[in-house]
Amino acid sequence: MNHFSKIMFMVISVWVSQPCMALPAENLCLIPKAYTSLYTQDGSRLKLVASRPGKNQNIILLPGGPGMDASYLMGLVNLLNVEGNIWLLDLPGNGNNTHKNPNFNLWQKSLVKAISSLDNVILIGHSFGGCIALATPEIEPHIKALVLLDAAPRNMTESLIQEKEKFNLPDTTPSIVNYQKNPSNKALINMWVKWVDYYFSKSSRAEGEKLMSEVICNHKAVDWAWVHFWPGYSVKWVPKIPTLVVSGALDHMCPFYLFEKDSRFLKNNIRMVEVKEAGHFPWVEQPRQVKNVLEAFIKSLI
Numbered sequence: 001m002n003h004f005s006k007i008m009f010m011v012i013s014v015w016v017s018q019p020c021m022a023l024p025a026e027n028l029c030l031i032p033k034a035y036t037s038l039y040t041q042d043g044s045r046l047k048l049v050a051s052r053p054g055k056n057q058n059i060i061l062l063p064g065g066p067g068m069d070a071s072y073l074m075g076l077v078n079l080l081n082v083e084g085n086i087w088l089l090d091l092p093g094n095g096n097n098t099h100k101n102p103n104f105n106l107w108q109k110s111l112v113k114a115i116s117s118l119d120n121v122i123l124i125g126h127s128f129g130g131c132i133a134l135a136t137p138e139i140e141p142h143i144k145a146l147v148l149l150d151a152a153p154r155n156m157t158e159s160l161i162q163e164k165e166k167f168n169l170p171d172t173t174p175s176i177v178n179y180q181k182n183p184s185n186k187a188l189i190n191m192w193v194k195w196v197d198y199y200f201s202k203s204s205r206a207e208g209e210k211l212m213s214e215v216i217c218n219h220k221a222v223d224w225a226w227v228h229f230w231p232g233y234s235v236k237w238v239p240k241i242p243t244l245v246v247s248g249a250l251d252h253m254c255p256f257y258l259f260e261k262d263s264r265f266l267k268n269n270i271r272m273v274e275v276k277e278a279g280h281f282p283w284v285e286q287p288r289q290v291k292n293v294l295e296a297f298i299k300s301l302i
Contacts, residue, residue, distance in 0.1 A: 043092035043100035044114040049074065054083025057144075058118040059298070062089050062111075064127025064150075066229075067188070067221035069095020072211065073126065076283045079291040082298045089114055095216050104224040108136040116142040122298060125151055127254060127280065128225070135229075137237035145242040145301050147294065150280050152254040153235045153262050160198075163252040169197050188219040198252040199280040207284060235264065243270040244297045246290065248278035271297070 036048040046060070047070070059082065063070040070088035077086055091110050093102025111132060115121055122145045125133040130151025133139060152159075163169060175194040179187045192212045200208030245265065247256040256274045259265050265272070273293050278285040 040110070040113050040117060042106070042110050042113060043097070043102065044110050045090045045097045046114060046117070047088040047090070048085060049077050049088055050080070050086040052081070052083050055120075057084035057120040057122060057301075059084060059086045059122045059124065060089050060115065060118070061087065062123060062125040062129030062133065063094070064129050065094070065217065065221060066107075066128045066132070066225050067094060067217045067219060069097070069216035069218075071095065072215050075287075076126075076290070079283060079287055080294060080298075081291075082295055084120075087118070093218055094221055095218055098218060102220075104221060105228065108132065108138070111136055112138045112142065115139050120144055122301070123147065124149055124294075127151060131233060132229070134235045134237065135233060140237060140239065140241065143241065145244075145297075146239050147244045147246065147297065148259070150247050150251050150254050150282065151245075152258045153265065154258065155230060155233045156254060156258070159255055159258060160253070163198070163255060167252060169252060170194070172198075183219050183223060185217050185219050188217055188222060189213060189215065195253075201250045201277060201279050201285060203277075204279070204285045208279070208281070211281065211284065238264045238267070240269060242297075242301060244293070245270060245272040246275060246282065246293060247273075248275045248280060248282040248285070250277065250279040251282075253280045 038046045038048070040046075059080075061070060061073045061077065063073055070090050073088060077088075080086065090097035091102075091107050091114070092100055093104060115123065121143045123133060123139070123143045124147040125131070126149040128151075130148040133146065134148070134151065134153065160172075164171070172195060175191045179191045189212065192215070193209055196205055196208045196212060199212070245259045247254065247259070249256060256272075259272060260274075275282040275286050275289055275293075278289075283290040
């Protein structure tokens with residue numbers, strides 16, 4: 001165990017001994033107001049948001065966007081009844097983790113450093129979080145399992161056009177042009193709200209607009225990704241470790257078929273699950289199904 005891990009162990013030991021808010025029949029402790037946040041030397045923030053006695057494992061949730069603060073994933077955290085510790089990871093400059101001037105070009109190195117600071121890691125990457133994981137083969141030795149939650153194995157430009165035409169979705173071009181005229185966090189959120197039909201089913205549209213309007217973000221991460229990440233994005237490694245691919249059947253941003261039709265991911269160690277009647281945030285629309293799938297996978301790991 002390295003020095004950073006030992007510090008974390010001491011913090012965790014003190015933290016779990018304190019009174020906490022318990023979810024009924026779950027024996028899962030959550031900090032009600034203030035979380036334990038730890039930082040790597042280059043500024044990544046690991047926020048301990050839940051802990052349950054049992055297996056010595058660390059579940060890290062990596063958010064999407066990019067730029068979306070990982071706090072929007074707390075709805076998913078609250079669903080999970082699994083042993084070990086659950087962390088939210090914000091890379092330098094992501095969300096409100098802006099205490100240092102970030103170099104987004106170093107994000108992949110930052111990701112490796114953050115993950116390697118903990119032992120027995122299960123990485124759950126949502127959307128961009130899953131994509132940057134697949135673009136960073138150096139993480140594989142440091143994780144024991146991977147969950148790709150509404151991510152994609154390649155650039156989604158072509159599939160977005162296909163989804164727009166097939167489902168008669170709104171044209172995203174005007175909102176992008178409007179954002180680029182005066183980029184800001186508020187303008188970014190307004191743009192994301194206008195994309196709600198790509199993220200949520202029609203029955204959950206209002207709920208989706210609320211979620212997107214309340215997210216904490218840093219537009220500079222998006223600006224960087226549009227120029228330096230997404231144009232050349234493709235998978236740089238195919239996992240040999242236990243891997244779960246989960247995607248909403250109505251996700252038009254990262255459609256399930258991108259993995260389902262990619263022969264590289266048709267392997268015995270990779271399980272694929274399509275969540276019916278759900279979009280890009282499937283735990284919001286189908287919480288019970290997502291809970292059961294993720295818990296079964298995590299509990300199956302030795």
